Amino acid sequence: MPGRRRGTLSRVPPLNLGNQPKTPLDAEQAWRATAARARETVLFFDFDGTLAPVDDDPTAVSPAPKVLAALEALAPVVRRVAIVSARPVEFLREHLGGLAGIDLYGLYGLEHSHSGGETVTEPAALPWVPTMSELAEQARAELPAGTLVEFKRLSVALHWRTAPRLGAQVERWGREQAERLGLKCQAGRMVLEIKPPVDRDKGMVIDEVVRDAGGAWYFGDDVSDIKAFAALRARAAGDPRFVGVCVAVANPETGHEVAEAADLTIDSPAALGDFLTEALPHLR
Numbered sequence: 001m002p003g004r005r006r007g008t009l010s011r012v013p014p015l016n017l018g019n020q021p022k023t024p025l026d027a028e029q030a031w032r033a034t035a036a037r038a039r040e041t042v043l044f045f046d047f048d049g050t051l052a053p054v055d056d057d058p059t060a061v062s063p064a065p066k067v068l069a070a071l072e073a074l075a076p077v078v079r080r081v082a083i084v085s086a087r088p089v090e091f092l093r094e095h096l097g098g099l100a101g102i103d104l105y106g107l108y109g110l111e112h113s114h115s116g117g118e119t120v121t122e123p124a125a126l127p128w129v130p131t132m133s134e135l136a137e138q139a140r141a142e143l144p145a146g147t148l149v150e151f152k153r154l155s156v157a158l159h160w161r162t163a164p165r166l167g168a169q170v171e172r173w174g175r176e177q178a179e180r181l182g183l184k185c186q187a188g189r190m191v192l193e194i195k196p197p198v199d200r201d202k203g204m205v206i207d208e209v210v211r212d213a214g215g216a217w218y219f220g221d222d223v224s225d226i227k228a229f230a231a232l233r234a235r236a237a238g239d240p241r242f243v244g245v246c247v248a249v250a251n252p253e254t255g256h257e258v259a260e261a262a263d264l265t266i267d268s269p270a271a272l273g274d275f276l277t278e279a280l281p282h283l284r
């Protein structure tokens with residue numbers, strides 16, 4: 001990763017920033033700029049690879065040490081804390097230990113729950129549940145042993161983390177099925193996600209939520225998070241007062257691409273726990 005140092009945090013040169021002169025140059029400056037508008041600031045977090053370290057088994061993950069305590073402490077001092085993930089909202093709820101006052105956007109925004117409220121599903125996606133369920137069955141029957149098929153009601157994730165040699169074959173199969181059924185694909189870390197053809201992604205979620213915010217940070221590790229970074233950049237480009245900070249959490253798979261689109265890079269979910277804990281005194 002160009003310019004990346006060992007340690008908790010390093011900085012990559014800001015890229016393609018419409019607001020380049022006003023973009024904070026390091027974390028210290030960024031938190032100071034945020035403190036001035038903490039009550040107007042939204043903190044967004046991806047889940048897998050950002051809050052939770054990656055595991056071979058997608059059901060065996062949990063947030064890194066200090067992460068939950070930091071989110072809980074940050075929630076009352078900023079405008080919103082929001083998780084924006086490819087996981088279903090129910091999964092996020094269970095794995096965030098019932099944290100209060102947090103907004104959850106699941107399945108790339110096809111589901112959401114505000115501050116512990118009911119889960120709302122995008123109506124246009126609902127007719128696709130049977131198709132996704134049949135696709136998951138078909139994947140289990142046709143894909144080779146070693147592929148992990150994760151059915152998420154409104155999407156199917158095809159994983160090859162424990163059998164990397166199968167990656168090309170599984171991805172080809174998934175893309176062919178998506179084309180046959182008129183579905184969309186999202187590539188990720190040793191996974192191909194197949195989704196309904198409904199216009200919803202992390203960038204659209206961020207775009208909507210930050211419209212009337214005074215600032216936002218987005219923390220993410222994967223290529224789907226780059227759309228969220230782009231939404232923050234677009235918001236900042238149109239408003240010189242808006243403080244937008246894009247933070248990559250490093251990973252050995254898609255990390256380079258994500259770090260290049262970010263302002264700052266953090267080494268791991270564990271380092272993120274420390275980073276957020278250290279940020280707290282700046283905002284209180």
Ligand SMILES: O=P(O)(O)OC[C@H]1O[C@H](O[C@H]2O[C@H](CO)[C@@H](O)[C@H](O)[C@H]2O)[C@H](O)[C@@H](O)[C@@H]1O
Nearest residue numbers: 047048054055056058085086157161189190191
């Ligand atoms: O948007 P996210 O919250 O980052 O979700 C992206 C995908 O995360 C999960 O898969 C990834 O994490 C797994 C557990 O560590 C790992 O085994 C897998 O290789 C990774 O791709 C989740 O299982 C997927 O459904 C999400 O699309």
